[in-house]
Amino acid sequence: MANGFSTPIDRRTLFKFGGAGLALAGIGSLAACSTSGSGGGATGTIKMLYFGEQSAATALQKAIEPKIRQLDKTAKLQVTAINGTDWNDFLAKVLTQIASGDVPDIVSVATEGQQLLASKNLLTPLDDLVTKNLSGLSTYFKGIHPSLVESTMYQGHLYTLPDSFNAGSMFYSTSLFDKAGLSRPAANWSMDDFHSSAESLAKVGGSTYAFDWVVRLWGSWTSFLYANDGNLLEEGRYSGGDWLWGSKAFDGNAVGVSGRKGGWKWGDPTANSDAAVEALQYVIDLQKSGASPSPDVGGGGTLQGLFASGRIGMTIGGGFWAGGLHNAGMKDGSFDVVEFPTWKSNKSLFGAGGYGIFDSSKQKDLAFEVIKLMVQPESFDALWPGNVTTPAQKSLLTADRYKTTGPEHWSVFYDQLDNSVPISAPPYYNALATALNQRTTQAISSGNAKKALDGLQADIEKAAAQAS
Amino acid sequence: MTATTGFRSRRAAEVAARRPAAKRVRRREASFGYAMIGLAVVFVAVFTFIPILASLGLSFTSWDVISSPKFVGLDNYVRLFTDGPVLASFGVTVVLAVCIVALQISLGMLLAVLANNRKRNATRVFFRTSFYLPLLASSAAVSIFMGYIFDTKFGLINYYLNEIGLPGAHWLNDPFWAKVTVVLVVVWQQVGFTFVLFVAALMSVPVDVQEAAAIDGAGPWRTLFRIKIPLISPTILFATVIAMINAMQLFDQPFIMTKGGPGTATTTATISLYQAGFQNLQFGFASAIAILLLVIIGIITGIQFIAARKLVFYQ
Numbered sequence: 001m002a003n004g005f006s007t008p009i010d011r012r013t014l015f016k017f018g019g020a021g022l023a024l025a026g027i028g029s030l031a032a033c034s035t036s037g038s039g040g041g042a043t044g045t046i047k048m049l050y051f052g053e054q055s056a057a058t059a060l061q062k063a064i065e066p067k068i069r070q071l072d073k074t075a076k077l078q079v080t081a082i083n084g085t086d087w088n089d090f091l092a093k094v095l096t097q098i099a100s101g102d103v104p105d106i107v108s109v110a111t112e113g114q115q116l117l118a119s120k121n122l123l124t125p126l127d128d129l130v131t132k133n134l135s136g137l138s139t140y141f142k143g144i145h146p147s148l149v150e151s152t153m154y155q156g157h158l159y160t161l162p163d164s165f166n167a168g169s170m171f172y173s174t175s176l177f178d179k180a181g182l183s184r185p186a187a188n189w190s191m192d193d194f195h196s197s198a199e200s201l202a203k204v205g206g207s208t209y210a211f212d213w214v215v216r217l218w219g220s221w222t223s224f225l226y227a228n229d230g231n232l233l234e235e236g237r238y239s240g241g242d243w244l245w246g247s248k249a250f251d252g253n254a255v256g257v258s259g260r261k262g263g264w265k266w267g268d269p270t271a272n273s274d275a276a277v278e279a280l281q282y283v284i285d286l287q288k289s290g291a292s293p294s295p296d297v298g299g300g301g302t303l304q305g306l307f308a309s310g311r312i313g314m315t316i317g318g319g320f321w322a323g324g325l326h327n328a329g330m331k332d333g334s335f336d337v338v339e340f341p342t343w344k345s346n347k348s349l350f351g352a353g354g355y356g357i358f359d360s361s362k363q364k365d366l367a368f369e370v371i372k373l374m375v376q377p378e379s380f381d382a383l384w385p386g387n388v389t390t391p392a393q394k395s396l397l398t399a400d401r402y403k404t405t406g407p408e409h410w411s412v413f414y415d416q417l418d419n420s421v422p423i424s425a426p427p428y429y430n431a432l433a434t435a436l437n438q439r440t441t442q443a444i445s446s447g448n449a450k451k452a453l454d455g456l457q458a459d460i461e462k463a464a465a466q467a468s
Numbered sequence: 469m470t471a472t473t474g475f476r477s478r479r480a481a482e483v484a485a486r487r488p489a490a491k492r493v494r495r496r497e498a499s500f501g502y503a504m505i506g507l508a509v510v511f512v513a514v515f516t517f518i519p520i521l522a523s524l525g526l527s528f529t530s531w532d533v534i535s536s537p538k539f540v541g542l543d544n545y546v547r548l549f550t551d552g553p554v555l556a557s558f559g560v561t562v563v564l565a566v567c568i569v570a571l572q573i574s575l576g577m578l579l580a581v582l583a584n585n586r587k588r589n590a591t592r593v594f595f596r597t598s599f600y601l602p603l604l605a606s607s608a609a610v611s612i613f614m615g616y617i618f619d620t621k622f623g624l625i626n627y628y629l630n631e632i633g634l635p636g637a638h639w640l641n642d643p644f645w646a647k648v649t650v651v652l653v654v655v656w657q658q659v660g661f662t663f664v665l666f667v668a669a670l671m672s673v674p675v676d677v678q679e680a681a682a683i684d685g686a687g688p689w690r691t692l693f694r695i696k697i698p699l700i701s702p703t704i705l706f707a708t709v710i711a712m713i714n715a716m717q718l719f720d721q722p723f724i725m726t727k728g729g730p731g732t733a734t735t736t737a738t739i740s741l742y743q744a745g746f747q748n749l750q751f752g753f754a755s756a757i758a759i760l761l762l763v764i765i766g767i768i769t770g771i772q773f774i775a776a777r778k779l780v781f782y783q
Contacts, residue, residue, distance in 0.1 A: 095749060098534065209621075293622070297727040297729065311622075428748075430749060441731055442729070444641060445642055
C-alpha cells in the first residue's frame with residue numbers, strides 16, 4: 001500500500017529542510033544570547049527602566065518629558081516600570097532584560113547593583129559628564145550628603161547620581177510604647193536600653209511582639225552587626241575620586257568632603273567574626289524569648305502589615321516607611337522613629353538609589369540631561385510620590401513633607417547618615433544576598449548562629465573566588 | 469491470446485494515463501499531512517528542542533548574561549558533582565517528589581473511589597468540581613495564601629490547634645515541618661488532577677466484568693483491588709509519570725512560602741537552578757543543573773515504564 005507521505009517529499013529531504021530550519025532557529029536563539037543589545041532607543045528616544053509601578057512610571061514620563069522637550073524638541077522619554085519586592089528583585093529583572101538584548105539608556109540603580117553593573121562595564125562612568133556640567137549641578141552637590149555620592153563611586157569613578165536613600169533607623173509604635181509605659185528613647189540610646197524596652201514591650205501581651213525584622217541585607221540583623229562595629233566584609237575605600245572631591249562641586253556643602261575617596265572597597269569576608277555571631281545570636285535569642293516572631297525573608301510586606309495593625313513594638317526601617325505605614329492606614333502620631341541604638345559603635349547602614357547610563361547608550365549626553373532633570377529637587381515627588389523613600393537632597397526633608405504621613409521626628413532619617421556605611425554590596429552581591437538569606441534562616445531554625453555564620457563565611461569566600 | 473494481449477496493453481495504457489493524476493492526489497495529500505504536523509513540529513522544535521540544545525551548549529560555558537559566554541568544557545559539571553548544597557537540593561527534590569506523588573496518587577484514588585460510589589450523578593459532579601477547583605488557582609497565589617495560613621505566630625492552622633489545646637508547629641521555620649508543609653500544599657492543589665483521571669477511569673471499567681465478579685462472590689474491596697485497579701492501571705501509570713515529572717520540577721510553592729529555607733531545607737533543584745542563573749548570574753552552571761535534572765527525570769520516567777511492564781495491565 002502506497003504511503004501518501006513517502007513519494008512526493010521524501011523523509012531525507014524533509015529532514016534536510018528541517019535541519020536547516022533548526023540550525024537557523026538555533027543561530028537566532030544564540031544571537032539572542034548575545035549581549036551587544038540594541039544600545040538604547042532610537043535617536044531622540046531615551047529609554048529608562050524604573051523600579052516601581054507602571055502608573056508611577058507613566059506619571060514620571062509625563063512630568064519629565066515636557067522638560068526634556070525644552071532641551072530637544074524631538075526628544076522623547078520612554079519609562080518602563082519593573083516591579084520587584086526589593087532592589088535585589090529589581091536588579092535580577094533588569095539583568096534578565098539585558099540578557100534579552102533590550103538594553104535601555106538609563107536605569108535606576110541602588111547600592112545593591114551598583115558595583116555589579118560598574119564592574120561589568122555595563123554603566124558608563126559619569127566623570128566627564130559631571131565635570132563638564134559642574135555649574136549646572138552645583139545646587140545638587142551642595143544639598144546632598146557626600147556619603148551618598150561616595151557610595152555610588154567605584155574604583156574612583158562616579159556611576160550614578162543618587163536622588164534617594166534609606167538609612168536603617170528604629171521605628172516604634174507609640175501606642176505600644178504607651179501601653180508598656182515607655183517614653184521616647186533618647187537619640188543616643190544603647191543596646192541595653194533597647195533590650196530593656198523590648199522586655200517591657202514583651203509584657204504587653206495579646207498577640208503583640210516587642211520587635212520584628214526581615215531577613216535581607218539592608219536593615220536586618222545586619223543593623224545590629226553594624227552597631228556592633230562589624231560587617232560581612234572588610235571595609236575599605238578605593239583611592240581616587242579627587243577629580244570630584246577636589247573640584248568646586250561641593251563648595252558650600254554643609255557636611256564637607258574631608259576623607260572622601262573613590263568608593264567603598266569590599267574586602268575579605270568577616271561573616272563569622274565575633275561581632276557577627278553576637279549580633280545574629282542576639283536576634284535569635286529575642287525570638288526564643290518570645291519577644292520577636294519568625295522573620296520573613298525579603299520584601300517586608302508582612303512586617304509592614306503587622307506593624308500597621310499595632311502588633312509590633314519596634315522594627316528597623318528607613319524613610320520609605322513614612323509613606324509605607326501611612327499607606328497601610330497608620331495615622332500620623334501612631335508611630336515614630338529614633339536613631340538605631342548604639343552597641344560597640346554607633347555605626348549604622350544605608351542604601352542609596354540613583355540613575356546611571358548604560359555604556360551601550362548612543363545618546364549619553366541627552367541621557368545625562370535627563371538624569372540632571374530627574375535629580376533636581378522639584379522632580380523628586382514626581383519620581384517618588386508619597387514619601388516612599390528618603391530624598392537625598394536635605395532641603396527636601398521638611399516638616400511640611402512629613403505633615404501628612406509622619407513621623408514626628410523625621411529629621412532622624414538624614415541625621416542617621418552621619419555615622420552610616422553603605423550596605424556591603426560587592427560585584428558578587430547577588431550570591432552574597434542568596435547565601436545571607438539561606439544561612440540566616442538556618443541560624444533561626446537551628447538556634448546556632450556560629451555554625452550558620454561559619455557556613456556563610458565559606459559561601460561568601462566561594463562566591464568571591466568565582467567572581468574574581 | 470491476441471485479444472488478451474490487447475486487453476492488457478489497453479489496461480496498461482489506462483493505468484499509465486491515470487498515474488500522473490494519482491501522483492498529484494498523493495502529493496496533495498502528503499503536502500496537507502506535512503502542513504498539519506508542520507506547526508506542531510515547529511512548535512516543539514522552537515519551544516522544546518532548541519532550548520534544550522541551547523541549554524546543553526550553555527552548560528559548557530561560563531556566562532553571566534553581561535559578558536559573552538566563555539567555553540569552559542566540563543567545569544560546570546565537575547562543580548555540580550562537588551557542590552554540596554546543589555547536590556543536596558537534588559536530594560531534597562527527590563524526597564519531596566516521592567512524598568508528593570505517593571500522597572497524590574493514593575489520596576486521588578481514595579477520593580475517586582469514594583466519589584464514584586455515590587449513586588447520584590449530581591453528587592459525583594459536585595465532588596469532581598470541588599476537588600478540581602484548587603488546580604485552577606494560580607500556584608503563586610495559593611502559595612502566598614498558604615504562607616499566611618501556615619505562619620507560626622499569626623497563621624490559622626496554629627490558631628485552631630491552640631484552640632483545641634494542641635501546640636502549634638513551626639510549619640515554615642523548621643526544616644522537617646517546612647518539607648511537610650510544602651508537600652501538603654502541593655498535594656492539596658494537585659490531587660484534583662489525579663482524582664479526575666481516576667474517576668473517569670473507574671467509570672470506564674465494564675459493568676459486566678464487575679457484575680461477573682459480584683456473582684463470583686467478590687466483595688467491594690476485592691473488586692476494587694482485583695478488578696478495578698488492574699483495569700485502570702494504565703491510567704495510574706500515566707498519572708504517576710506526569711505527577712513525578714511535575715514534582716521533580718517543584719518551584720513555586722517552596723520558593724514563595726519558604727524561599728527554599730530554613731537554610732536549604734526546601735531548596736529544590738529548580739530553586740538551585742534559579743539561584744545560580746537569575747540571582748548569581750551563573751547561567752552556564754544553571755544550565756548544567758537543568759541538564760542533570762532532565763537526565764534524572766528521564767531515568768526516573770524510564771524506571772517507571774520498566775516497572776510498568778510487570779505492573780500495568782493492558783486490555
